[in-house]
Amino acid sequence: xxxxxxxxxxxxxxxxxxxxxxxxxxxxxxxxxxxxxxxxxxxxxxxxxxxxxxxxxxxxxxxxxxxxxxxxxxxxxxxxxxxxxxxxxxxxxxxxxxxxxxxxxxxxxxxxxxxxxxxxxxxxxxxxxxxxxxxxxxxxxxxxxxxxxxxxxxxxxxxxxxxxxxxxxxxxxxxxxxxxxxxxxxxxxxxxxxxxxxxxxxxxxxxxxxxxxxxxxxxxxxxxxxxxxxxxxxxxxxxxxxxxxxxxxxxxxxxxxxxxxxxxxxxxxxxxxxxxxxxxxxxxxxxxxxxxxxxxxxxxxxxxx
Amino acid sequence: xxxxxxxxxxxxxxxxxxxxxxxxxxxxxxxxxxxxxxxxxxxxxxxxxxxxxxxxxxxxxxxxxxxxxxxxxxxxxxxxxxxxxxxxxxxxxxxxxxxxxxxxxxxxxxxxxxxxxxxxxxxxxxxxxxxxxxxxxxxxxxxxxxxxxxxxxxxxxxxxxxxxxxxxxxxxxxxxxxxxxxxxxxxxxxxxxxxxxxxxxxxxxxxxxxxxxxxxxxxxxxxxxxxxxxxxxxxxxxxxxxxxxxxxxxxxxxxxxxxxxxxxxxxxxxxxxxxxxxxxxxxxxxxxxxxxxxxxxxxxxxxxx
Numbered sequence: 001x002x003x004x005x006x007x008x009x010x011x012x013x014x015x016x017x018x019x020x021x022x023x024x025x026x027x028x029x030x031x032x033x034x035x036x037x038x039x040x041x042x043x044x045x046x047x048x049x050x051x052x053x054x055x056x057x058x059x060x061x062x063x064x065x066x067x068x069x070x071x072x073x074x075x076x077x078x079x080x081x082x083x084x085x086x087x088x089x090x091x092x093x094x095x096x097x098x099x100x101x102x103x104x105x106x107x108x109x110x111x112x113x114x115x116x117x118x119x120x121x122x123x124x125x126x127x128x129x130x131x132x133x134x135x136x137x138x139x140x141x142x143x144x145x146x147x148x149x150x151x152x153x154x155x156x157x158x159x160x161x162x163x164x165x166x167x168x169x170x171x172x173x174x175x176x177x178x179x180x181x182x183x184x185x186x187x188x189x190x191x192x193x194x195x196x197x198x199x200x201x202x203x204x205x206x207x208x209x210x211x212x213x214x215x216x217x218x219x220x221x222x223x224x225x226x227x228x229x230x231x232x233x234x235x236x237x238x239x240x241x242x243x244x245x246x247x248x249x250x251x252x253x254x255x256x257x258x259x260x261x262x263x264x265x266x267x268x269x270x271x272x273x274x275x276x277x278x279x280x281x282x283x284x285x286x287x288x289x290x291x292x293x294x295x296x297x298x299x300x301x302x303x304x305x
Numbered sequence: 306x307x308x309x310x311x312x313x314x315x316x317x318x319x320x321x322x323x324x325x326x327x328x329x330x331x332x333x334x335x336x337x338x339x340x341x342x343x344x345x346x347x348x349x350x351x352x353x354x355x356x357x358x359x360x361x362x363x364x365x366x367x368x369x370x371x372x373x374x375x376x377x378x379x380x381x382x383x384x385x386x387x388x389x390x391x392x393x394x395x396x397x398x399x400x401x402x403x404x405x406x407x408x409x410x411x412x413x414x415x416x417x418x419x420x421x422x423x424x425x426x427x428x429x430x431x432x433x434x435x436x437x438x439x440x441x442x443x444x445x446x447x448x449x450x451x452x453x454x455x456x457x458x459x460x461x462x463x464x465x466x467x468x469x470x471x472x473x474x475x476x477x478x479x480x481x482x483x484x485x486x487x488x489x490x491x492x493x494x495x496x497x498x499x500x501x502x503x504x505x506x507x508x509x510x511x512x513x514x515x516x517x518x519x520x521x522x523x524x525x526x527x528x529x530x531x532x533x534x535x536x537x538x539x540x541x542x543x544x545x546x547x548x549x550x551x552x553x554x555x556x557x558x559x560x561x562x563x564x565x566x567x568x569x570x571x572x573x574x575x576x577x578x579x580x581x582x583x584x585x586x587x588x589x590x591x592x593x594x595x596x597x598x599x600x601x602x603x604x605x606x607x608x609x610x
Contacts, residue, residue, distance in 0.1 A: 009394045012562060016387035023515045032515075034351045036386050038343040043391045046339045050406070050545070053383075053392045060379035064369030074365035078358075081341050082321035086348045087358045089314045101355070210328045210337075240355070257317060 013040045063202035070162035075106040076203045079256035098139055098295045100260045104240045105221060106198075107160045112150055115175040118277055120188035123172030124164075127156035127190030129285040130267065131275055135183040136224060137293050138236060143183025144294060146227035147236075150176045151187065153220045158195025186277060191267065191286055192218045194249050197256075207255070214255045218248040224292055236294045243290050265290050318345045368507035375467035380411040381508045384561035403444055404598045405565045409545045410526060411503075412465045417455055420480040423582055425493035428477030429469075432461035432495030434590040435572065436580055440488040441529060442598050443541060448488025449599060451532035452541075455481045456492065458525045463500025491582060496572065496591055499523045499554050502561075512560070519560045523553040529597055541599045548595050570595050 016036055023029035048056070063073035078084045084103040092101050115121050122129075132151075136144040152174040154160055161172045173192075179185050197203055197214045207214040219242040226236035244251060244264045251259055267286045275281050321341060328334035353361070368378035383389045389408040397406050420426050427434075437456075441449040457479040459465055466477045478497075484490050502508055502519045512519040524547040531541035549556060549569045556564055572591045580586050 009391060012387055012390055012394055016562065019517050020386075020515055022517075025514065028514055031351050031353065031357065035347055038347040039386065039388055040391050042340050042343040043388060043395055046336050047395045048336065048392050049396045050392065052336065053389065053396075054409075057377055057380050057383065060368075061372050061377050063365075064372035064377075064379070067366050067369035072362055072366050072369075074369070075362050078362065081325075081344065082317055083344055083348060084358065085317055086314060086345050087353050087355065089317055090348055090352045091354045091358075104359075209330065209333055210325055212324050212327075257321065 009044055059202050059205060066201040070107060070109055072106045073202055076197060079103050080203055080206060082257045085257045094295060095139060097293055099239055099241055099293045100262055101239055102241050102258045102260050102263060103256055107162050112174045112176045113171060115177050117177055117180055118186050121175035122189045124169040125155040125173040125190045130189050130191050132288045133186035133276060134290040136179040137183055137291055139293060139295050145179055145181045145183060147179040148176055148225040149185055150223040151220060153192040154195050155190060156193050158193040192220055194218045213253045215250040216254055216256060217250040218245040219243060226294060235297045237297045239292060239294055314349055364507050364510060371506040375412060375414055377411045378507055384408050385508055385511060387562045390562045399600060400444060402598055403600045404544055404546055405567055406544055407546050407563045407565050407568060408561055412467050417479045417481045418476060420482045422482055422485055423491050426478060426480035427494045429474040430460040430478040430495045435494050435496050437593045438491035438581060439595040441484040442488055442596055444598060444600050450484055450486045450488060452484040453481055453530040454490055455528040456525060458497040459500050460495060461498050463498040497523045497525055518558045520555040521559055521561060522555040523550040524548060531599060540602045542602045544597060544599055
């Protein structure tokens with residue numbers, strides 16, 4: 001080469017940064033320049049070979065091949081290397097008493113079916129029956145009426161509806177409902193199970209090349225949107241979180257690093273009899289009672305709402 | 306939160322690194338730990354919000370949607386942020402006299418059709434006729450017989466066959482041939498044109514949010530595989546490179562940072578008449594003569610072959 005290699009590498013990085021330095025949006029510029037600098041530093045530090053770079057590009061293509069509506073392999077990868085949780089730890093500090101957010105996972109759907117409060121969202125899902133109830137509150141303990149709860153979770157096999165056979169069975173164990181005037185919500189579903197990370201694509205290649213455990217403990221996904229009728233002053237922050245089943249295997253080694261304080265709860269085994277909503281249960285079932293505590297949207301410069 | 310946020314971030318990173326620290330393959334372990342550390346550092350430095358992380362995941366999904374046989378948007382992204390060239394600069398230093406490698410781009414196909422030496426590979430491609438000839442040599446100037454040259458490039462519109470209508474028109478301006486006993490090769494095709502980066506997906510979102518020029522100067526892609534009949538001692542390194550058209554627009558501002566020393570050549574305008582291979586040309590045409598100089602495979606610990 002005409003140039004000293006180290007010199008060439010620095011010249012290249014400077015040229016790349018220079019070309020992105022005029023990005024008009026200041027926040028996007030900050031993110032792009034920092035990400036580009038770290039990726040170049042990674043390359044200069046680790047010196048991937050051409051074959052390793054090709055393998056990385058093929059890895060991305062393999063993640064791309066399974067990404068589509070209802071599944072985003074890049075989210076699973078971000079979860080697997082703890083990046084999702086690092087974003088939450090860095091950007092969403094919460095005051096004591098608030099429900100802690102955790103990752104969203106690869107299987108969220110924006111437009112889950114609506115259900116009335118108290119309905120059974122299980123659909124074609126099989127498993128032990130579970131009654132879930134609780135309240136949506138703000139940090140002062142006041143009820144939050146009209147919040148939209150979106151719920152999705154695995155069945156007794158540890159599969160999600162989108163991994164099953166949506167064409168034949170439709171969506172199941174997935175739905176949206178609104179909190180009542182007193183912030184309450186309730187629904188029936190089935191117990192979620194622990195499950196292995198999907199190993200059929202890029203994530204599987206990654207996990208398979210390590211000695212890592214690749215399971216997630218049993219959990220419900222809950223995403224809460226604050227009601228629309230708020231002023232800027234009282235506006236609440238949405239919350240994406242899980243409720244983990246106390247006693248589930250893998251609680252201390254979740255492959256996605258998603259278990260956070262306050263998110264593990266009792267899914268209490270109940271004998272056959274009259275359920276909390278009056279339903280007569282011929283078989284044993286479980287109940288979960290859980291309150292979600294939302295915080296105000298953070299003001300600029302304030303670490304807490 | 307129960308924990309100081311900075312403490313929680315450090316604990317998380319340590320836990321993630323710990324779980325990947327037992328990756329059996331030492332080189333993969335090194336790469337994974339370094340990449341994970343840099344990505345976490347990026348997050349801790351830049352503090353992406355949950356919405357920014359969601360936008361990043363949607364960006365990956367948008368890249369995934371157009372990735373498939375004949376196109377890999379992640380390669381285009383790696384090119385656009387100079388990462389591909391940083392890999393080459395870090396990992397493939399070349400001695401004086403060797404042909405310098407450059408990026409492969411998103412449109413390479415592993416199984417391009419075979420042609421005999423001297424054939425016309427243009428197929429359905431339109432453009433000014435171009436005759437290409439030269440030799441494959443080793444660094445000592447000896448001919449390399451039986452090397453496989455894979456060639457692919459854009460037409461006069463700046464499009465590749467895989468962006469056009471492969472079902473109706475088949476592949477065009479794309480082919481493989483072998484060097485002759487004296488290392489020679491020759492083929493006919495059409496002139497390549499400068500072209501904008503494909504702006505219909507994630508790369509377009511990225512480039513569109515900057516003020517960057519998003520064109521590539523006109524070039525031929527050439528990838529050379531060394532012949533199979535070599536001993537470990539004499540084994541040659543494959544080469545992926547371009548030949549750029551001298552005088553093409555954007556030579557000094559290639560969006561992919563791919564222009565490197567020695568890769569710009571004259572595509573000489575010729576009057577109608579007898580072409581180098583005896584063909585009678587009724588219209589003006591162009592000729593390119595270019596020798597590709599391969600190096601030996603690098604021995605461990607040696608910067609040059």
